[in-house]
Amino acid sequence: MLLRTLLLTGAAFAGLAASASAADLKAVASFTVLADIVHHVGGDKVTVTSLVGPDGDPHEFEPTPANAKALKAADITFVSGLGLEGWMDRLISASGYKGKPVVASEGISTRTMEEDGKTVTDPHVWNSPVNVKVWVANVEKALSAADPADAATFKANAEAYSKKLDELNAYAHQKFDRIAEDRRKVLTSHDAFGYLGREYKITFLSPLGISTETEASAGDVSKLIEQIKTEKVKTYFFENSNDPRLVKQVAKATGAQPGGELYVESLSKAKGPAPTYEKMFRYNVDQLATAMEKSS
Template structure:
């Protein structure tokens, strides 16, 4: 028998098996704007997605400057996720530069957002992920978008979303168990900028900061002086700096008030794989533990 014919006859069943496989064999190429969001997309997408984060570990999503490599990754993406609410001010420029034809999915749609006055302007607080209650809405929006892009794997996305929602419920319960027993007058902390509004709203913790909602904002001497007086009068005992921005200003304020260092918080960026906050779940728990320990110390 012709050896070529023998090889062909052996290959036919394998080819038929491949053709019978569902279309879900493809892996969706997904881009997320920053590491916290990228991790949540991975939790919902599982093995069916390959997620690239534009802003890397320990990076600041406010002051991010996209590179040609970021434009290339975005252009190749089948699906793109942003948090929205003004966080990714650089995204429109990157979309134009990259030639990306899709429309990013805004995962924060449906969240009860907070607004505040800053420099005479009403702006939305974009840091919604610092409450796991809000991240549940992210998860629902991510599942919907992934299922629309890859209907064959919709059941897997739904199962992953349900499991991860249970994880988020457990994180919320964990934080309440830590903070609900702390006296109200001890739930006060000094941080670098106003990134913990939703955390504070959920767990009744007051966060004081020299900078506003964006790390791009600047604090005036009068604002800093006013903050120092407030910290002294309210007896705020601990300060924290953030992994993704400059700690010098908060350290200056702390020095003027006598506040003690509580450590580093992961606010809008995960750590690298070797750090204490490589996933959203670990980031949130780590922050809760750091804050609760500082409050217990000051009691």
């Protein structure tokens, strides 16, 4: 009798474990910054895989068979949208994935810019924590729809992380607001900091547009060099996921001094300075504020 009871109890526990395991969602996110947000909202109820790895460029990403396999096995997929992941439709077709990706940037107040004579939307929304709060809300809604049993957990996680984003916003204002606006100017590899600039009144100049896939013409570089000299920009930064040669060339022609490396479209590896969104944002703010204060 005791043996039968133990067997039944063991079977019940096995059933519960199988049920819990089956309830865990397999999520795929297009790149590391978004994957980190999904991880924080999903907590231990969601397993998250990032298609683009640490230090990777989401503009020029070339999907692999392993990416296709991960996507096909996913219960839910997240993209930032706004034209960032131009390769995603091809990957979906190649993988046989039947779902429709959740667009995390839906509802964000976007900015536009001129590039090659066209008006385009800037996809780099995550460089403002105010925008990432919209991501969090969209991720929570999508996860709750996919797994209603854990909706309360997702809501609590989302609320806790939104408070962290408020703290990041306050931190950035504390760092930047004390610097005169005419000193809040830096040179970067490409135009990826527009939302940070809009939020904290910083002027970012770059030889490339919103995408690293574009190429700067000699005329554009010449105009940028003259603008940097006119506006007396004194510091340049290169990015962890991009080739730094062009921005160094511009800096050499203008006399701008190196401010270091910024993490713009990708988190660092685990042992780097920016393995999470929170650490990435604080690191970038510290680097930028330090450079601006020196130029003041």
